[in-house]
Amino acid sequence: MLFFALPLIELFLFAYAVSLTVTHLPTAIVDQSLDARSRDFIQALANSGNFDITLVLQNEQQVRQAMDAGTVKVGLIIPPNFEKQVLAGNGNVLILLDGSDSFSVQSGYNAALSITQKYSLNLTTEKIQSGGGAVILNALTGQLPITTTTRVLYNPDIADLIFILPGLIALIMQIIIVTNSAMAIVREREAGTLEQLLATPARPAEMVLAKLIPGMLVAILDMAMILAIGVFWFKVPFQGNILLLAGLSILFIISGMGLGLVISAVARNQRQAQQLTAVIQLLAMLLTGFLYPRTTMPLWTQIIGNLIPMTYFVRIIRGIMTKGVGLTFMWTDSLTLFIYAVIVLAIAAAISKKRLD
Amino acid sequence: MLNEVVISAQALVKQFKGQGRIVTAVDSVSLEVRRGETFGLIGPDGAGKSTTTRVILGLLRRDSGTSSVLGFDSMRDVYEIRERTGYIAQQFTLPGDLTVMENMRFFADLHGIPRKLQKSSIAELLKFAGLTDFTSRPAGRLSGGMKKKLALACSLIHRPAVVLLDEPTLGVDPVSRREFWNLLGNLRAEQGLAIFVCTPYMDEAERCNKVGLIYKGRLIAQDTPAGIKKMIPGHLIEFKPARFEAARKLMTGMPGILEVQTYGAMLHLFVDEVESRQKQIEAVLEGQGIAWSGMRVIQPRMEEAFISLVRRQEASENGQ
Numbered sequence: 001m002l003f004f005a006l007p008l009i010e011l012f013l014f015a016y017a018v019s020l021t022v023t024h025l026p027t028a029i030v031d032q033s034l035d036a037r038s039r040d041f042i043q044a045l046a047n048s049g050n051f052d053i054t055l056v057l058q059n060e061q062q063v064r065q066a067m068d069a070g071t072v073k074v075g076l077i078i079p080p081n082f083e084k085q086v087l088a089g090n091g092n093v094l095i096l097l098d099g100s101d102s103f104s105v106q107s108g109y110n111a112a113l114s115i116t117q118k119y120s121l122n123l124t125t126e127k128i129q130s131g132g133g134a135v136i137l138n139a140l141t142g143q144l145p146i147t148t149t150t151r152v153l154y155n156p157d158i159a160d161l162i163f164i165l166p167g168l169i170a171l172i173m174q175i176i177i178v179t180n181s182a183m184a185i186v187r188e189r190e191a192g193t194l195e196q197l198l199a200t201p202a203r204p205a206e207m208v209l210a211k212l213i214p215g216m217l218v219a220i221l222d223m224a225m226i227l228a229i230g231v232f233w234f235k236v237p238f239q240g241n242i243l244l245l246a247g248l249s250i251l252f253i254i255s256g257m258g259l260g261l262v263i264s265a266v267a268r269n270q271r272q273a274q275q276l277t278a279v280i281q282l283l284a285m286l287l288t289g290f291l292y293p294r295t296t297m298p299l300w301t302q303i304i305g306n307l308i309p310m311t312y313f314v315r316i317i318r319g320i321m322t323k324g325v326g327l328t329f330m331w332t333d334s335l336t337l338f339i340y341a342v343i344v345l346a347i348a349a350a351i352s353k354k355r356l357d
Numbered sequence: 358m359l360n361e362v363v364i365s366a367q368a369l370v371k372q373f374k375g376q377g378r379i380v381t382a383v384d385s386v387s388l389e390v391r392r393g394e395t396f397g398l399i400g401p402d403g404a405g406k407s408t409t410t411r412v413i414l415g416l417l418r419r420d421s422g423t424s425s426v427l428g429f430d431s432m433r434d435v436y437e438i439r440e441r442t443g444y445i446a447q448q449f450t451l452p453g454d455l456t457v458m459e460n461m462r463f464f465a466d467l468h469g470i471p472r473k474l475q476k477s478s479i480a481e482l483l484k485f486a487g488l489t490d491f492t493s494r495p496a497g498r499l500s501g502g503m504k505k506k507l508a509l510a511c512s513l514i515h516r517p518a519v520v521l522l523d524e525p526t527l528g529v530d531p532v533s534r535r536e537f538w539n540l541l542g543n544l545r546a547e548q549g550l551a552i553f554v555c556t557p558y559m560d561e562a563e564r565c566n567k568v569g570l571i572y573k574g575r576l577i578a579q580d581t582p583a584g585i586k587k588m589i590p591g592h593l594i595e596f597k598p599a600r601f602e603a604a605r606k607l608m609t610g611m612p613g614i615l616e617v618q619t620y621g622a623m624l625h626l627f628v629d630e631v632e633s634r635q636k637q638i639e640a641v642l643e644g645q646g647i648a649w650s651g652m653r654v655i656q657p658r659m660e661e662a663f664i665s666l667v668r669r670q671e672a673s674e675n676g677q
Contacts, residue, residue, distance in 0.1 A: 192448030198416055199444040200467045201436050354435055356416050 006275070010282060017301035018292045022107035026295060028055035028063045028072040033082035041093075041146070044119050045076065050111035063096055067153055069329045070315060073097070073104035073295070076112070086123070091146040099155030100322040102163040103293040109150055120144035154239070154322045165236045166317040167290040169226055173249075174256055174284050174310040177219050179277050181260025184211040185352060186273045195356060204352035208345065211264075212257050219253045239324025248316050248330075251337050255309035258344030265351045284310050309344075312337045363519050363551040364390035364413060369422035371405075371412050382408040384574035385422065390567070392518075395545055395552040397565030399663065405574040406555035407447055410523050413553075414444060426519060440468070443512030443520035445505075447527065447555075453497025457488055457507055460496050461514060468515035478514065486510040486540065502533025509540060520544075522554045526561065538564050559659040568659070570666055577670045586657050589665045591615045591627040594635060596652035598624060604647050613637065618664055623651075625661060 027045075031038050045051050055072055057063055063075035075096035085091040095112045097105045123145055155162045185207070188194035197207065227245075230236050259280070267273035286292060287305030294302055294311075305311045312333040319325045319333075327334060371383040382405045390396040398406050411417040413424045415435040424431040426438045451460050461482065465475045483489045486506040491499065496507060505525055512520060522541075526534040538561065544550050554565070562568050563582050570578040570585065578585055598604035601622065608626055609617050613634045618625040628634035631654055642649055657665075 191450060192446060193450060193452070195411075195416060195446040196444070196449050197467075199414060199439055199442075199446065200464070201440045201469070202467055203436070354415075355418060356411065357418055 006279065006282070009279065013283075013286050013301065017297045018286055019296050020103075020292070022103045022293045022296050023050050023111075024052045024295060025050060025074045025104055025108050025111075026054045026072045027051040027074040027076060028057050028066050029053050030057050030059060030063060030075070030077040032080045033078055035083040037083035037086050037091075038078045041078065041082070041119060042076075045112075045115055048111065048115050050107070050115065051076075060094070060096070064153065067096065067098050068319075068323055068325045070098075070319065073101060074108040074112070086145045089145045093146060093148050095148050095150045097150060097152045099152040099158065099162070100166075100318040101289075101293065102158075102160070105152055105155075105158060112148055112150075116146050116148050117144060120146045154324075161234055161236050162322060165230045165234060166321045167314050169223070169230060170252075170288075170310050170313045170317050171284060171290050172226060173219065173223055173253065174308075174313075175281055176222055177215070177253055177256035178260040178263070178280055180219075181211065181215055181257040182263040182267070182273045182277045183270060184215065184261060185264035186267045186270050190269055198354065198356065204354055205349040208261055208349045208352055211261060212254065212345070215257055216250070216253055219257070220250065223249050223253070236321070238321050240320035241326060244327060245317065245320045248313070248320075248334055248337065251334070251341055252309055252313040252316070255337055255341040255344060258341055258348050259309060261348040262344060262351065265348055265353075280308065284308050287311070289314050309337060309340055312340070361392045362389050363392055363427050364388070364396070364425075364521075364553055366409070366413060366424040367422055369409070369412060369424050370420045371408050371417060372420045381574050383412060383419075386571070386574070386576045387422075388569050388576060388579060390519075390551050390553055392551050393545060393549045394567055395541065395554065395565045397562045397568045398553070398555045398571055399557070399559070399562045399568055399659070400571035401557060404571045406557075406571055407523050408574075409571065410444075410521050410553070410555055414438065414442065414521060440515070441518055443509075443515070443517040445508045445512050445520075445522045445525050447523040449508055451496040451504060451507060451511070454495055456493050456495050457483070457499070458492040460507060460511055464511040465514045470515060478516075482510040482513055485513075485543070487536075500533070501529050502536065505529055505533070505537055506540065509537070513544075517550070519551045519553065522552070524555050524557065526556065526558070534558075534561070559663060562659045562663075570663055572667050572670060575670070578666050582659060585659065585666075586662045589616075589627065589657055589662050591629050592631045593655050593657045593661060594626045594628055594631070594638065594652065595620070595623050595655050596638075596649045597622050598642065599648040603645065604642065604649070607641060607645060607647070608638070611637075611641065616665055616668070618661060620661075627657075627661075627665070 029042055031042060042053070046053050051074060055066055057066065060077055063072070063077065066072045067075060077094040077096070079085070079092065082091055093116065095108070097108050099105055121144065152158055185194065188197065231238050263273055263276045267276060283304060284290070287294070287297065287301055288308055288311040290310070294305060297305070315333050316330055319330045367387050369383055369386045370381065373380045373382055386409055388396070398409060400406050408417065412419045413426060413431055415431040415438055419432065427441055429437040431438065452463070455463060458479070461479045462475060465479065470478070483492060486509060488503065488507060488510065491503065496504065499507060509525065526537055529537065541552055545552060556562065566581060568580065568582050568585055569576050578588060580588070604624060605617060605619065608614055608624065613629050614626050615629060616627040626638065635652070
């Protein structure tokens with residue numbers, strides 16, 4: 001069955017969910033001019049479809065906070081007296097980009113640049129065609145009337161490893177955790193030892209805990225090891241609080257193992273468990289925001305992604321490692337992960353039956 | 358107290374549904390095992406021995422009928438039963454990378470036996486099973502017979518009142534099988550345990566107090582081994598003919614011969630009366646020029662009885 005289902009899932013997900021250029025980037029605007037020109041320019045940005053203006057803020061500091069919290073990926077700051085500057089041929093817009101997400105950086109940067117250029121050109125040709133008035137090309141430099149200055153937060157040098165490593169840690173951990181725990185119960189079922197265990201007074205919940213705890217300890221060591229290699233060998237900067245990451249990692253590991261144990265309790269044999277794990281790993285690659293941006297995905301694929309604990313942990317580990325933010329900026333993801341862990345373990349205990357049939 | 362019924366099943370039915378058809382694995386089985394008894398559930402592979410055992414233990418759901426262990430209902434009181442019974446599953450494999458001692462401790466912990474108590478009771482059981490010298494050997498490196506003894510010791514760690522053993526001597530050499538059964542005999546004698554054992558081996562059936570013959574999910578007979586053997590009418594004559602097939606055909610349907618069974622190169626004939634029929638057989642064989650040797654009257658064993666009872670069952674089913 002899965003031999004046919006898996007390629008189809010893959011095909012449809014890639015076709016519908018994954019896009020390599022990001023449109024509708026959540027964007028914060030700071031308009032310090034509030035004149036006709038700035039409003040017109042903002043309108044042009046919004047009309048392009050590349051930027052969804054979700055926040056209107058007062059200053060750069062607020063934009064940085066919104067980016068810390070992950071609510072926006074792009075910030076556009078229009079300086080005071082924009083109209084006058086544009087007329088003088090030296091309007092300059094500041095673009096802030098979320099450097100923890102490579103797609104936002106690339107797409108946001110390219111889109112902002114091309115829209116600004118196009119807008120400036122239109123402006124110039126309009127002026128020329130209308131005949132009157134000064135040609136607002138900058139007389140000294142010959143540049144367009146509006147230019148952009150880009151600042152990539154968290155990752156000023158746009159180093160690939162800073163983009164990739166935190167998410168990669170999340171992916172590696174997710175694979176280890178789910179694969180191992182998905183085998184845990186079904187392996188015993190196949191070996192016949194499950195029957196022997198069921199014949200003892202051990203309760204299903206106790207068996208789930210007994211499977212969870214040793215696997216969890218091993219996973220914690222794994223996590224510590226790859227994190228240390230990432231920081232000390234690959235020199236990826238670690239901006240945040242290590243203890244916070246440790247705590248939330250344990251939550252993530254428990255959630256992932258719970259998911260694996262649910263698979264293990266549902267599957268009738270190891271083959272089925274492997275196939276189900278393969279589907280989850282595929283979904284994790286595509287839908288959790290590790291490689292491909294979640295903001296552009298249709299709602300249904302976002303919902304599927306929300307069923308995988310890695311989705312929350314990718315944001316958490318990027319938040320702590322790359323942005324250096326604390327719990328106040330990530331409490332929704334942390335709380336969701338906690339609730340996820342509780343629910344998935346309860347399900348695992350409930351479907352780990354006290355019988356064989 | 359001694360006659361207390363510890364395992365009981367009444368009209369027990371278990372069906373497996375799959376691929377559009379229903380297979381009745383246990384078909385209206387009723388049985389009783391009392392304290393101090395060794396009950397052997399005997400039957401060929403696929404007869405429903407394991408399924409019956411699992412339903413009684415509450416490891417599988419029953420479809421109808423009742424079953425209980427020590428008065429606890431198999432379906433409702435699963436944990437009361439599991440706290441008080443020992444069980445060796447048919448494919449039971451002990452964790453091979455754990456030593457003998459670690460295996461014992463593991464099962465002791467599973468049953469919540471305090472560490473202080475464990476020390477003495479584990480030592481006692483290891484001595485009983487003859488494994489005292491192997492405590493630090495990994496279970497995976499024990500011989501087949503020793504593995505079974507260890508499994509038995511593990512299943513006794515919580516001092517159960519009943520043990521259910523599903524083909525405990527499968528794949529074990531004859532000497533080890535004998536040793537294993539001697540252990541079971543000691544258990545019954547010393548502790549008054551009720552032992553419920555599934556086996557396809559007829560010689561093991563002889564060592565039970567009570568035997569249930571199960572065939573195609575139905576319990577076709579239930580009695581002491583002697584009682585089972587008495588169910589077959591007539592006497593048993595054994596001989597080795599020179600021309601086997603010819604002799605078998607000749608004997609089948611001859612007056613006074615109730616049943617013909619083959620046993621290796623031997624023919625087994627159930628006759629209504631020994632003296633006259635033996636002469637009659639010899640005369641017929643001589644008349645056809647078939648030589649024979651070793652003709653004698655023997656006591657029917659479980660094996661002959663079982664085959665005869667199964668045939669009778671099949672005949673009555675076909676007659677319906």
